[in-house]
Amino acid sequence: MSVSKSKFTVKRITLNAMLIAMYLVLSYMKLTMGGLQITFAFLPVIICALAFGPVDGLIVGFLAEFLSQILGPYGMTPTTLLWVAPVAVRGLLVGLFAMLVLRSTDIEAYVSDRRHLAVLLAAIVGTGILGSIMNTGVLYVDSKMFGYYSYAMVFGVFWIRIVSGVISHIAMTLVAVPVTVALRKSKLI
Numbered sequence: 001m002s003v004s005k006s007k008f009t010v011k012r013i014t015l016n017a018m019l020i021a022m023y024l025v026l027s028y029m030k031l032t033m034g035g036l037q038i039t040f041a042f043l044p045v046i047i048c049a050l051a052f053g054p055v056d057g058l059i060v061g062f063l064a065e066f067l068s069q070i071l072g073p074y075g076m077t078p079t080t081l082l083w084v085a086p087v088a089v090r091g092l093l094v095g096l097f098a099m100l101v102l103r104s105t106d107i108e109a110y111v112s113d114r115r116h117l118a119v120l121l122a123a124i125v126g127t128g129i130l131g132s133i134m135n136t137g138v139l140y141v142d143s144k145m146f147g148y149y150s151y152a153m154v155f156g157v158f159w160i161r162i163v164s165g166v167i168s169h170i171a172m173t174l175v176a177v178p179v180t181v182a183l184r185k186s187k188l189i
Contacts, residue, residue: 015189016048016052019048020064023042023044023065026041026043027041027068040171042090042172045057045060047176047183048061048091049091050094050095050098050176050177051183051189054093054094054096054099055095056095057090057092058095061088061092062084062088069084079145083138086134094124097120097123120173121173124172127169133162139154
């Protein structure tokens with residue numbers, strides 16, 4: 001079964017809602033040190049994008065991070081949508097990659113070849129790097145608007161933020177792929 005191109009069914013919308021809820025729970029389990037944050041909240045977005053494609057990845061990423069921002073300590077601010085954008089874009093890109101590359105085969109066959117798994121891993125890590133760069137840009141805009149972080153705080157941990165994004169996306173990919181395969185085999189997606 002390739003990346004789903006079907007319409008939004010009740011089952012699919014329900015699964016997306018469950019993935020949004022998982023994101024919210026995982027977003028509260030994070031390690032924060034200065035301008036660096038380590039979290040696995042993006043895992044449900046990767047699973048959604050691999051299972052259903054770019055539209056679902058974008059929607060789940062957007063809604064999950066929007067709810068996380070609104071329900072979190074920050075509430076609605078002028079930069080809320082800027083903070084939502086990196087997660088939504090990463091969901092879109094992982095879904096586009098899945099749609100373009102997995103269109104002629106199923107994910108099980110795709111990941112059985114280690115070279116293909118390496119390409120998938122590289123694509124998701126690439127979205128992690130892009131997301132880290134986007135988050136740094138949003139942090140800079142946010143800090144300028146509200147005057148809280150210094151230039152050194154925003155950009156001083158840039159490379160650490162990139163490395164942590166790469167490491168976390170490798171770990172999330174290594175978890176998301178077998179979970180997606182298992183969900184497909186059990187006919188849940």
